[in-house]
Amino acid sequence: MRKSIVLSVNFRCRAVVKKYILLIVLLLSGYCTQAQFVASTPAPGARPLGKNFFGGLTGRDSLGVSRMWFYSLALPGYSQLYNRDYWKLPILYGGVGGLAYAGYHNNMNFLDTGNEQFKTNRNLCYIGAGLVYWAALLDGLASYKTPKRYLPQRTTIYSVLLPGLGQFDNGDYWKIPIVYLGIIFGVYLIDYNTSQYLRFRDAYNDVIAGRPDEFNGRFTAENLIYYRDSFHRDRDYSVLYLGLFYTLNIIDANVFSHLKAFDVSDNLSLKMRPVIMYDDMIASRSSMPAFGMSLNMTIK
Helix, strand or coil: CECCCEEEEECCCHHHHHHHHHHHHHHHHHHHHHHHHHHHCCCCCCCHHHHHHHHHHHCCCCCHHHHHHHHHHHCCHHHHHHHCCCCCHHHHHHHHHHHHHHHHHHHEEEEEEEECHHHHHHHHHHHHHHHHHHHHHHHHHCCCCCCCCHHHHHHHHHHHHCCCCHHHCCCCCCHHHHHHHHHHHHHHHHHHHHHHHHHHHHHHHHHHCCCCCCCCCCCCCHEEEEEEEEHHHHHHHHHHHHHHHHHHHHHHHHHHHHHHCCCCCCCCCCCEEEECCCCCCCCCCCCCCEEEEEEEECCC
């Protein structure tokens, strides 16, 4: 059903201004969606948080994908229960519980014997348990049932959990190599600057203590301090770059998911035209018609 809203304005609007107006509306709608997710005060008529939690499990309430994912963070397997994928629960709890127990067992053996192999096994088991939990979160999002092809909330969480997955969900496959090249470059910068910082820090400590350093006296203590502090600063900048790039990956997935479901073609029903307004259209005591501009915005 198409409704037409006619607004009288007395200014001229170029095509680029129209697109900026639509983009602002789009960004505001995305912001409001995220704000609604984190809002602490329920809307009038909304069910309390606890009842909504149990209502989703029993099927009495329909949950948004953001709320379902939030609940599954606190209760692993909640999204599988909500999606009625009960057969996945033994896999989830068996994987997490079994790997966590194996990690605990290897940790106890490491403490008793000091064998580094037990330490390695412990770390691998704990990482495996975390990966099973992470996979369950992704599975809950992917199995969420909705008639919409593009769901910005789900796409955003995709990119939070796995950089590039939101771009994959949007169909922007060409962006995935850019995302991972940027992340790999950031990790490389952090590793390089950290290793150099440690080298010059240890060399400076050796020089101060009167021990031979790895540079065999090629640098004075002042030079070593300068390089140590420089690489320390560059490492901090590298961490900042990686965090900003990761955030940009999330923002890109969210914005373009909104754009996929929003008409931004040149054929938008936002048109300007001159009109003649009569007494029944305007509040005027004059019998003369008024001239103005009409802004027609069609809402689909």
